[in-house]
Amino acid sequence: MTDRSSAARVSGEAFLQGQVVRELEAAVGRERVSVEDADLQAQAADWSWSSKYIQYAGLRLPSADVMVKPATTAEVEEVVRIASEYRMPVVPRGGGSGTQGGTLAVYGGIALDLTDLDDIVEIDEQSLTVTVGAGIDGPTLEAELNTHGLTLAHYPGSYHLGATIGGFIAARGSGVVSTKYGKAEDQVLQVKAVVPPGATVETLRVPSHAAGPDLLQSFVGSEGTLGVITEATLRVDPLPEARGFLSFSFPDIFTGMEAGRRIMTNRLRPAVIRLYDEADSVKLKDWVGTPFTGTLMVVMCDGAQELVDYETRAITELVEAAGGTSHGPDVGRIWWEGKYEPYAKGKLPQPPLMYGTFDQVARFSDLPAIYRAKKKIVEEEFAEYGARYTAHLSHWYDWGAMLYDRFYVDEPPADPVEAMRLHDRLWDAGILEGIAHGAVLNDHHGVGIKLGRFMHKQYGEGFRLLKAQKDAWDPDGIMNPGKLGFGPPRR
Template identity: 60%
Template sequence: MRTQSAAQVLDRPATAGPSAGAAAASGGAAYIRSMVAHELERAVGPAHVSDDPKVLQAQAADWSWFSQYLKYRDLPLPSADLAVSPASTAEVAEVVRIADHFRVPVIVRGGGSGTQGGTLAPYGGIALDLSRMNRILDIDEQSLILSVEAGMNGWELEQKLNERGLTLPHYPGSMHHGATAGGYVAARGSGVVSTKYGKAEDLVLQVKAVMPPGRIVETLPVRNHAAGPDLLQVLVGSEGTLGAITELKFQLERLPERRDFVTFRFDTAVAGIEAARQIMTKRWKPAVIRLYDPADAGKLGKVIGRDISGSVMVICCEGNAPVVEVEVDAVAAICTAAGGEDLGPELASVWWENKYQPFASGHAPAPPQIFGTTDSVTTFDKLPELYLAKKRAIEEGFAHLGARYTAHFSHWYPWGGMIYDRFYVDEAPDDPDEAVALHDRLWDAAIAVSLKYGGVINEHHGIGLKLGRFMRDQYGEAWHLITSLKDAWDPNNIMNPGKLGFGPPRWSGLR
C-alpha cells in the first residue's frame, strides 16, 4: 500500500474540526461521533476531550514544510475530529480500545516538533495528546537508568537530570521546540552528541506501549539479549503506527568531567569526510564531529556571528579528563595529516554554546520558501559521492528555479556517516497545488540519489506522511513483511494511518 502524496492530501476537503465535518457528515456518522466522544469522556474525563477547531488545528500542526505552508496560505490542516489528553497508560489503553471498537484513527502526538507531517490527520479520528503524561517515574542512580513518561518535555527533563549531575545525552535540534522523550524514540531521533553516545534507539532500554485493541505491552527490561526477536526495536521508529509508546527507560550518563574543542578548515568537504573516516575507523569517539560544506559553513557563520569560509569541522571531546586530553591530540593529528588547517578551539566552543540557534525563529527556513531536509546515511565508501551527486541533482536539475543546496555531516558511525542536507527554492509557484508538486519533485530527485548510493530515505527525522511513498522503494520485497506485521498488530489500521506508507484505515465511522 502507498500513502497519499502531499498534493493528494491538499486536494482532500480538509476540515477545521468536527464542526465543519458534521455539516457534511451523514446523520449516522454524527451520531457515532457523539457516541465516541461520550465514551472518551468516560475514559479520561470531559475536561480532557475537545472538539474545538482551534485545538484540533493545533494538534495537527508540526514543523513539516507542508504544515507550515498550509498555515502560511491560511489553509486548514487535515485534522482530527476529537482531541484527547490521557493522564496514564491505562487511560491510553482505554482510548485505543474505544478507537479500535469504532474503527476510528488514532494520531499520537508528543510535542509536535516533527518535520514529516506525522501529526496531520488526513482521515480524521482522534488526536491522542500525551502532554499530560510528563512525569519522571524513577531515576536509578545505581544502574544509571531513567524511567519517564512519553510526554515528558526533553528540555525540562534535561534540566532536572543536570541538577543531579546526570544527563540523557540526546540533544536534538528540536530540544526547544517541544520534543518529548517518546518522540525521541518514535522517530529514531539523533542528538548532537550521537557520535559518542548513540541515537535515541541506542539510549532506550525498554518501552511500555499500548497496541490495538487496547493491549498494554512491555518490552524486555534490557535490550539486545538472547530471548528471541527484539520487540523493542520494532516499536522504535514506528511513529505511532503500531502502538502508542507511553513509558520509556533510558540509559543515563554522568555529566562529563571535561569538555574540549578543536576546529579545522579543509579545502573541500570530501577532504573533511576523509578525516572523519579516519577518526572513526581508528575507533576514536568524539562527542561531536560536525563538518560543514562551504555553503552551510557560510550560513552557520551568520547564525553564530562569526566569519566562516571553506569547509569547516567542529569537534568536541568530552568525558574523563585524561581520556579527553589524549583524544583531542589524536583527532587533531589525524585532521592535520588529512590536510586540515587547525583553527584552534574558539569557533567550535562558540558553536557549542549556540548549537540550537540554527533552529531558532528567524534562522530556520520558512514559507514562502520551498525547502526540505533530505538527510541520509551510508557507508564511508559511498558517502563522498552521495554528497556530490545530491548537490548536482538539486543545483543542476533545478537550476532554472534557482535551487540551492547546503550540507553538513553531523552524526558518525564506525562504518559510515550521515549527511544533513537541504534544498531551497525561494520563488515558490503562487498556485498551492503547483508548489506542493514542486516540493515533491525535489524530494523525488534527492531520494533517488540517496537510494542509488546505498543510503536510507531519512536518517533521523522519521518518515511520517511526507516520505511514506518511498518506503516500498527503500525495502523492496521486504516491504511485504513490514505490511504483514502492521496488518497483524493493527488489523483495522487505526494507528496513525497514512504514515510510513501504510495507507488508509479500514474504515472510520466518523466521516
C-alpha cells in the same frame, strides 16, 4: 428521497461522533476531550514544510475529529479500545516538533495528545537509568537529571521546540552528541506501549538478550503505527568533567569526509563532529557567528580531563595528516555555545521560502558520490527555480555518517498546487538519487507521510514483511494511518 437519505446519513455520522466523544469523556474526563477547531488544528500541525506552507497559504490542515489528552497508560488503553471498537484512526502526538507530517490526520479520527504523561517515575543511580512518561520534554528531564550529576545526552535541534521522549524514540531521533552517546534507539532500554484493541505491552527489562526477536526495536521508529509508547526507560550518563574543542578547515568537503572517516575508524569517540560544506558554513556564520567560511569541521570531546586531552591530541594528528588545517578551539566553542541559534525564532526557514532536509545516511565509501549526485541534481535539474543545495555531516558512526543536506527555492510558484508539486519533485529527485548511490532513506527525522512513498523503493521485498507485521499488530489499520507508507485504515 435522495435528499432525505443524505440527511439521515449525515445525522447518523454526527450521532456516532457524539457517541464516541461521550465515551472518551467518560474514559479520561470531559476537560481532556475537545472538538474545538483551534485544538484540532493545533494537534495536526508540525514543523514540516507542508504543514507550515498550508498554514501560510491560509488553508486548513487535515485534522482529527476529536482531541483527547490522557494522563495515564490506563487512559491511553481506554482511548485505543474505543478507537478499535469504532475503527477510528488514532494519531499520537508529542510536542509536534517533527518535520515529516507525522501528525497530519489525513483520515480524521482521534488526535492523541501525550504531553500529560510527563512523570519521572524513577532515577536509578546504580544502573544509570531513568524511567519516564513518554510525554515529558527533553529540557525538563535534563534539568532534573543534572541535579543528580547525570545527563540523558540527547540534544536534538528540536530540544527547545517541545520534543518529547516518546517522540525521540518513535522517530529514531538523534542529538548533537550522538556520535559518542548514540541515537534514541541506542539509549532506550525498555518501553511500555499500548496496542490495539487496547492492551499494554511491556518489553523486556534489558535490550541485550537472547530471548528471541526483540519487541523493543519494533516500537522504536514505528511512529505510532504499531502502538502508542507511554513510558520508557533510558540509559543516562554522568555529566562530563571536561570538554575540549577543535576546529579545522579543508580544501574541499571530500577531504573533510576522509578526515572524519579516520577519526571514526580509529575508534576515537568525540561527542561531536560537524563538517560543513562551503555553502553551509556561510549559513553557520550568519546564524551562529562562527568566524569562518569554507569547508569547516568542529569537534568536541568530553569526559574525564585525561580522556579529553588524549582524544583532542589524537584527533588533531589524524585530521592534519588527512589534509586538514587546525584553527584551534575557539570556533568549536562558539559553535557549541550557539548550537541552538539556528532554531531560534526568526532563524528557522519559513514559507514562502521552499526548503527540505533530505537527512540520509550511508557508509563512508558511498558518501562522496551521494553528495556529488544530489548537489548536481538539485542545482542543475531545478536551475530554472534557482534551487540551492547545502550540506553538513553531523552524526558519525563506525561505518559511515549522516548527510544533513537541504534544498532551498527562494521564489517557489505562488499557486499552492504548483508549489506542492515542485516540493514533491525536489524530494523525489534528491531521495531517489541518494538511494541509487547507496544512501538509506532517513537517519533521524523519521518517515511520516512525507517519505512514505519511498518505503517500497528502500526496502524492496522487505517492505512486504514490515507491512505484514503492521497488519498483524493493527488489523484495522487505525494506528496513525497513512504514515510509513502503510496506507489507509480499513473501514
